[in-house]
Amino acid sequence: MEKKIKKLKFSEKLPVILELLQKIEFLIEDEKTGISEIAKLIEKDPSLTTKFLKLANSPFYGFPKRITSVKTALNFLGVNIVKILLIVNNFLELSSKDDFLIWEHLVGVGMVSQLLAKKLNFEDSSTFYTLGLVHDIGLIVEKLSFPEEFEKIREKIKEGKSLIKIEEEFFKFNHSELGAYLMESWNFPAKLVEPILAHHDLKKAKRYLKESAILYLADLLVWAKGIGEDLLFKRDKVDSEIFSLLSLNFSEIKEIFRKMDLFTVEIRTFLNSVLY
Amino acid sequence: MQRLPLSYIKPGMKTFEEVVDANGRVLCGKGIELTEEHIKRFYELGVNFVTVEGHPVNLPWEKTLEEELQALNKRFEGIKDPTLLEIKKILEEFFKEKYQEP
Ligand SMILES: [Fe+2]
Numbered sequence: 570m571e572k573k574i575k576k577l578k579f580s581e582k583l584p585v586i587l588e589l590l591q592k593i594e595f596l597i598e599d600e601k602t603g604i605s606e607i608a609k610l611i612e613k614d615p616s617l618t619t620k621f622l623k624l625a626n627s628p629f630y631g632f633p634k635r636i637t638s639v640k641t642a643l644n645f646l647g648v649n650i651v652k653i654l655l656i657v658n659n660f661l662e663l664s665s666k667d668d669f670l671i672w673e674h675l676v677g678v679g680m681v682s683q684l685l686a687k688k689l690n691f692e693d694s695s696t697f698y699t700l701g702l703v704h705d706i707g708l709i710v711e712k713l714s715f716p717e718e719f720e721k722i723r724e725k726i727k728e729g730k731s732l733i734k735i736e737e738e739f740f741k742f743n744h745s746e747l748g749a750y751l752m753e754s755w756n757f758p759a760k761l762v763e764p765i766l767a768h769h770d771l772k773k774a775k776r777y778l779k780e781s782a783i784l785y786l787a788d789l790l791v792w793a794k795g796i797g798e799d800l801l802f803k804r805d806k807v808d809s810e811i812f813s814l815l816s817l818n819f820s821e822i823k824e825i826f827r828k829m830d831l832f833t834v835e836i837r838t839f840l841n842s843v844l845y
Numbered sequence: 846m847q848r849l850p851l852s853y854i855k856p857g858m859k860t861f862e863e864v865v866d867a868n869g870r871v872l873c874g875k876g877i878e879l880t881e882e883h884i885k886r887f888y889e890l891g892v893n894f895v896t897v898e899g900h901p902v903n904l905p906w907e908k909t910l911e912e913e914l915q916a917l918n919k920r921f922e923g924i925k926d927p928t929l930l931e932i933k934k935i936l937e938e939f940f941k942e943k944y945q946e947p
Pocket residue numbers: 704705744745768769788
């Protein structure tokens with residue numbers, strides 16, 4: 570799989586962020602430099618800083634106070650989440666209002682993952698929101714790097730085939746594999762890679778089955794509710810164990826739909842402030 | 846209940862839950878009828894959203910019950926997976942309840 574992905578030529582728009590990520594990596598390795606050095610590095614670019622802070626103040630992180638500096642964000646969210654937000658910001662910049670539904674899906678999945686994580690008493694529910702934002706990164710990379718194929722994929726979906734099957738026909742891999750591969754190449758820990766790999770196939774989860782199941786279910790519920798209503802996200806089957814795995818009953822699922830309904834307005838308002 | 850951007854909030858609407866500012870301070874209790882005064886204060890203190898009782902505003906993208914059920918059927922077109930169909934049933938129930946609310 571890795572070889573297949575390596576052979577591809579990705580759009581040259583992608584590496585924009587890589588330099589910054591590498592510098593951050595470098596600073597993390599040098600143990601003497603702490604969070605303030607990383608903050609300084611990001612703050613060198615005022616426009617990046619503004620956009621980054623907008624993301625760090627996403628409605629669903631739910632911090633009691635507004636995050637007003639990169640350093641506070643690093644303290645609250647940790648380096649890994651900050652790195653993901655920089656990547657997300659990069660992809661947001663490469664997107665336009667035409668991609669609204671894709672981003673509505675991503676933010677929706679983040680919101681619902683976080684709800685589920687809280688319900689299941691995970692301490693780091695903000696990690697789950699962030700995972701949601703980045704979980705379909707493979708799909709965005711496909712769209713940016715292979716626009717022609719991507720249009721053909723959209724056509725095929727209309728014929729009733731699932732996205733995963735079509736991707737595998739076209740590229741010999743699917744967007745969850747591509748996403749996980751990229752996350753790994755950016756040095757993210759397995760806890761953040763595995764759920765992305767398994768978000769369409771729970772059998773791929775090993776150490777982080779519950780985390781993966783949360784993302785898997787959130788992805789499904791967001792599509793089912795009609796948030797980010799795009800055929801790309803249609804599901805045709807679901808792991809029948811999913812509810813017992815997360816010990817959720819149907820009335821709890823209904824409660825989650827109720828919350829999703831209430832917060833759709835916040836997702837939309839937020840997206841209108843970050844997508845141009 | 847409905848969650849609304851502050852720009853939609855009008856005097857006379859009743860809060861469904863506490864209104865808190867960006868620093869977590871409670872600005873207004875639950876079940877309170879909002880006044881001009883409240884709303885002015887919310888603006889000053891950076892409140893962006895307020896959850897109110899009932900469903901006072903139709904937001905531009907909101908569907909009617911009929912449209913909602915139609916879209917749901919279209920999304921689930923061709924799906925035979927029993928667990929997915931259970932989820933669809935939950936959603937049908939949810940939508941019907943939502944539009945019954947006063
Ligand atoms: Fe996906």
